[in-house]
Amino acid sequence: MVHVDDHCILFDTGPYPDTVIHNAKVLGVDLSCVTDIVLSHFHFDHTSGLIPMIEHLRQQNDKAIRRVHVAAGFFSPCCAPASSAIRENQMIHARSMIEKSGVRFIILQ
8 A cells, every 4th residue: 555645545456355455454554545546457366355345445434445547458358378267357347336336447558
């Protein structure tokens, strides 16, 4: 977590729904200030905690997580080889639900 101006930014949300929430609790870190999340790429081990993080932090601060920053191509269909464990971009399916919660995706070029 990084503080930039009046923004509290979190980078990636972990491989399991509760990874970041659990780690923050153990470390005594208050994440309720997080307004922005940067997702490095769409793989589940970087994005699985996004929806639980939104739900959890909004209970503490209704202004939490309003923007998620992603690179151009983040919502592109995956073209992984057949041998890959990651065959599909799950974030394509999650996008509309996340946006309905009031989160705006900022697509960086």
